Amino acid sequence: MRPNDARLALHIPRLLWTRPTLTPPVHTFPSPTAKRTTHTTMSLPAGLNITLPIPKGGETILTPDALKFLTILHRTFDKRRRELLENRKKVQAELDKGKPLTFLPETKAIRDEVSWHCAPPGPGLEDRRVEITGPTDRKMVINALNSGAKTFMADFEDSNSPTWSNMVLGQVNLRDANRREIDFAINGKEYKLVENPAVLLVRPRGWHLEETRVIIDGLPISGSLFDFGLYFFHNAAELIKRGYGPYFYLPKMEHHLEARLWNDVFHLSTSYLRLPQGKIRATVLIETLPASYQMEEILFELKEHSSGLNCGRWDYIFSFIKRQRAWKSAVFPDRTDVTMTVPFMDAYVRLLIQTCHKRKVAAMGGMSAQIPIKNDAAANEKAMAKVRADKLREVTAGHDGTWVAHPALVKIAMDIFNENMLGPNQYYVRREDVHVAPKQISDPKVPGAITEHGVRENISAALSYCAAWISGNGCVPINWLMEDAATAEIARVQLWQWVKYGAKTNTGKTITAAYLKPIFDEEAREVAKIPGVSAKNVEIARNYMESQVKAQWPSEFLTSDLQGHLEGGAVVPKAGL
Known part of the structure; x- marks a missing residue:
């Protein structure tokens, strides 16, 4: 067992939530204890301070009731979040000393037990063969929802610069999209949602990022809790009424106890808003090296809310290098040589598909970052051929869907999956042929050169x-x-x-x-x-x-x-x- 794992497991029990009976008192700023100047005169929870003016339109999102909800999330979960981030440092220190990562012995029973499965797909998530992703600006949201993809992952994280305006007005755009009120016109052009847009999923920021413009009890709120909390507060009931649910992508986790924290956030939030349990679904991006050794444990922690795992390929390569930073043997050639077919990437993909289908949830493929090349037909065809080859590799390996970054790639990916995946998913592809050893996951050998x-x-x-x-x-x-x-x-x-x-x-x-x-x-x-x-x-x-x-x-x-x-x-x- 890794040092600190047992301490965390004992110190952070699984919690069952009911709606709190005590809520923070409300008063009008300025507070005599505020450490920064607030820029709003609205009634705010005691101890909460907003350090910048609210963007025009954002007052419908940063309401007193929504901020009270954020305050409850922060006071309940922030200490645990910080402890889990400290644990990452301890793991890194062990890796720097040469201790290899491996599957956790203390959770072997979870991996060996064959009878448990995750929740069935939420409404609209049964077929996810092509997902598109991008930031939350208004035009992008409409174009992505209209792209023909099955789902759209609205991103508050890696494809988003977290300016105050982006974070607040992005929430406005998603609220309007869920209510089919996002139509708008600009420069004489009208943007309207189609009759059956893609199903919306939201990626909040990772546990390590903070929303520094909202201070509670002298500390910035977690970016994860800010993004999740505002979206859930304003949209969960509406989505359930429409027959869907609040759906999320969860990034950058490195330990199954970080997934447990998310699961507890889901339970408290659902109870607090008096909503039926079991409507949330969350797909976890396996995009860190430590998480690749804990895929089953992550699914287990989220099982009543889980909708699978995703091969977050680019962040995974980044984490692979970063976590093995002390190993000269992990020096890579040009990044174009680090493809999905090199040994450590292939092992990670095969294990992810096997793990997800064993637990009856989606195994999502990774991002194709290509975009159309205008005014050069030959170069464009070469780029699109790479996309087709990548998607064919994914669907034949057993993936249930894939990601694209541009609407022009939706049809290319859709055609490949339609031809090779006749049902809504491939949960029946068990990949029982897969046997991945710990060393295969962290094997740094990649052919190629540095140019x-x-x-x-x-x-x-x-x-x-x-x-x-x-x-x-x-x-x-x-x-x-x-x-x-x-x-x-x-x-x-x-x-x-x-x-x-x-x-x-x-x-x-x-x-x-x-x-x-x-x-x-x-x-x-x-x-x-x-x-x-x-x-x-x-x-x-x-x-x-x-x-x-x-x-x-x-x-x-x-x-x-x-x-x-x-x-x-x-x-x-x-x-x-």
């Missing part, structure tokens, strides 16, 4: 994405790929590990900070030409990336590092656990 083109591509992608993110855009087309935080993270940690371990290019050049500096100079000048990206933000991105390649260890997340550059994004000092 100067690969180095330059990483620098360009990281600078472009970070500068755009600071500018308020978290979903950026770069070289005909839709880049988000995950792909920028791969670029960042690859540059770090190449410098850390003195990796050589295929021409024999040793990669050092000095070697990278002129490439940073050249690529920063090119990124500064991108419309909507200021020279100031390019310089911030460059300084950040150059500091990262020189660091002893890479930071956990660039989104955490850079959020201080957003309005009101600086993290307040944290109280002790």
Whole structure:
């Protein structure tokens, strides 16, 4: 057993919730105990402070009752969240000392028991063969819901820059979409929902991110609880009335106790709003290396709310490098060589499909980041051929659906799945042939080379994405790929590990900070030409990336590092656990 696992398991019991009988008193700000200046005069729960003005229209989301609900979530769960984040540090320290990850011996009984299964699919989730994802701006939400995909994952996380306006008005857009009131016109063009739009799922931010513009008892609320809480409060009853339910994607988890925390949040929230239990469904992205050893345990913790697992391929590669940061053997070649068919990725995919179908839930495939290439038919056909090959690999492996980032890819993916998956899913594909050993999951051997083109591509992608993110855009087309935080993270940690371990290019050049500096100079000048990206933000991105390649260890997340550059994004000092 890992140190701290037993302590956490004992200290954090599974909770059964009823609606609290005591609720926080309400008064009008300014509070005599407030540590920051509030920018609203509405009646707020005691101890809660909003540090920026509410965006126009956001007052219908940040209502006193909704904020009271957020306060209850924060006071009930934030201490546990922080303890679980501390546990991640302990696991990392063990990995740095050479202790390998493995399947947990203390949860073997859960893996061995064949009789338990997860909840049946929620209404509208029986067939998820093509899912589209993107941020929550109004036009994107309408276009994605109208794209022909079975579902749309509205993203408050990796494809979103968490400006205050994005986080609050995104909630307005989703509320309006659920009530079929999102139609609008701009520049003479009207946007309206089709009669049968895609089913909506929402991805809140991961447990590690915080909403620094909402302070409760002197601490920022969890971004996860803020995003989930506002969406659930304003939409759960409406969705249930319409015959569906509140559906979520849960990102970045590294331990099954983090899934247990989510399950307890679901129970409390449902009871608090006096809604019927069992309507929530949550799909977990397996996008961290530690989580790949706990897939069954994660499903078990969420089983009455689970709708499966997803191969979050890009973040998984990032986590694979980051968690094995102390291992020189885990130095990768160009990121284009780290494909879904390399041994560690193939093992992870096969195990995920087997695990999900054993427990009768969806095993979702990963993202195709390609976007159409205009004015070059040959290049576009080559890119689309990659998409078709990727989707064919997924459906024949046993996946129940896949992700795309652009509406133009929906039909391509749909045609592949329609031809090869005749029923609504493939839960019957048990993959009993799969036997994945612990070492296979973390095997770092990837054929390929580090090229100067690969180095330059990483620098360009990281600078472009970070500068755009600071500018308020978290979903950026770069070289005909839709880049988000995950792909920028791969670029960042690859540059770090190449410098850390003195990796050589295929021409024999040793990669050092000095070697990278002129490439940073050249690529920063090119990124500064991108419309909507200021020279100031390019310089911030460059300084950040150059500091990262020189660091002893890479930071956990660039989104955490850079959020201080957003309005009101600086993290307040944290109280002790």
